[in-house]
Amino acid sequence: MQAHNFLAELLERAVASLEASYDCSLAGLIPSTCFDSVNVPGISLSKYIDRIHQYSNCSESCYILAFIYIDRLLQNNPNFMLTKKSVHRLVLTSMVLAIKYLDDLYPCTCLLYTSPSPRDRTRSRMPSSA
Secondary structure (H helix, E strand, C coil): CCHHHHHHHHHHHHHHHHHHHCCHHHHHHCCCCCCCCCCCCCCCHHHHHHHHHHHHCCCHHHHHHHHHHHHHHHHHCCCCCCCCCCHHHHHHHHHHHHHHHHCCCCCCCCCCCCCCCCCCCCCCCCCCCC
């Protein structure tokens, strides 16, 4: 099984079990987060992750890291509700972070501008604006 299919299956199961365990009488009291959409997206989670896989060209490791990010979010924020309204945006955010961390082609490995060194008091290393 490929990692993106594995991620989709794990998250679909998690959402189904978590939504079944939520108290329906408190549905109106569940706090919304920045990941919640107004309506449930019209695309299934597995098709959504397939599209990310098709167009992102990222390594399989990114899907595993994305799942780790989501798992840590849920462990560190027990009040966070993983629902059908939030899982798509959460997957996209975690995938972008994973891709930036693992597959980014242009990591910043040096400082472009540095402050003047104490031994170089006469000149600034900053480019002049003139």
